[in-house]
Amino acid sequence: MRIVLGVGGGIAAYKVASLLRLFTEAGHNVTVIPTEASTRFVGVATWEALSGNPVSNSVFDDVPQVNHVRLGHEAALIVVAPATADLLARAATGQANDLLTNTLLMARGPVLFAPAMHTEMWQHAATQANVETLRGRGITVLEPASGRLTGADSGPGRLPDPDVIFDAAMALTQGRLPLTGRTVTITAGGTREPLDPVRFLGNRSSGKQGVALAVAARNAGASVRLLAAHMDVPAPPGVELVEVETALQLREAALTAAADSDVVIMAAAVADFRPADVSDTKIKKRDDTADPVITLVRNPDILQELVQLRDQTGGRQLIVGFAAETGDANGDVLHYAAEKLTxxxxxxxxxxxxxxxxxxxxxxxxxxxxxxxNSEPQSASGSKQDVAAAITDRISFELSHVLPRA
Known part of the structure; x- marks a missing residue:
């Protein structure tokens, strides 16, 4: 596949060398178009060596080939990384003052921007308006990652990791970015309810399915917020991470996050009960004292509360619950699940x-x-990544066909 890789003038340009390597190792023919400013960070020789193709940023180089027309026409995909505030502004306003912006105007295939800039620049009303303009034209603009920036500050504005950009680019060429422009909040892992400073009530959740869902939603183009209780696996790159421990902390984080979310997926294993009293000191085991009696109280039903809040306020979230069920003499798993859904x-x-x-x-x-x-039940099985992909596809279908909330 012919790919044009545009490189903007930001410090994150050095990370794009790894992205270029991913493209070439996957067998793609990549033409790199760096902006003039970007060559102050990474030189033309580097891009030529890694791509195996000549590199230029001038419309006056190789004039007989009419590169400013040809490159856009021939590219099956154009990726711009890092997409600086300046590049987003020039693309949104249709400027054509260098080879890259000319190529963007001539693009026939999908275009993906991977932004990187300081938080204040990303959150500025002008930048956000430019992003919305580009998305409104069908262009994919990824959400930047959050974390340490160039200086001592941190926040949203980091270039997404190269593998995140690569996955999004490959999905885009296959028409699999149905959640572009959507915000998805996912809860994952198991909550822990403290008994004393040492002990807690917990569960066996590893967080693997929640993390797989975060990756699937991210790769489908969504801006993903992961509310993570205890997990045995790390959070994936390219998502906003909010760490919690208890059910009450998760409730507070979920209610806050739902306000600006298009989709809320409650995949965490939330404790139904918590100790009524938490000891400030370790509960000692002594021969001269009776065994402790632990009184439990019910935790709030976060899923039900999210649904009630949405319905009361006219919210537009698609809300997805998880049910970890076992059958018994009175009913099987699906019987109890259907009751829970109602x-x-x-x-x-x-x-x-x-x-x-x-x-x-x-x-x-x-x-x-x-x-x-009341549609037919849908089964999905395989790796947790396979299951996450099936759930994400179903969510995309619901958003576009079944529950388009006005």
Missing amino acids: RKGCDLLVVNHVGRDQVFGKDHNSVVILARA
């Missing part, structure tokens, strides 16, 4: 059949997706 009122419910050696901590999963719209 009781909770969420749009989709992803049902796991759990047990000591099932689901929790494993790399594979098998689920059934139930919908409030």
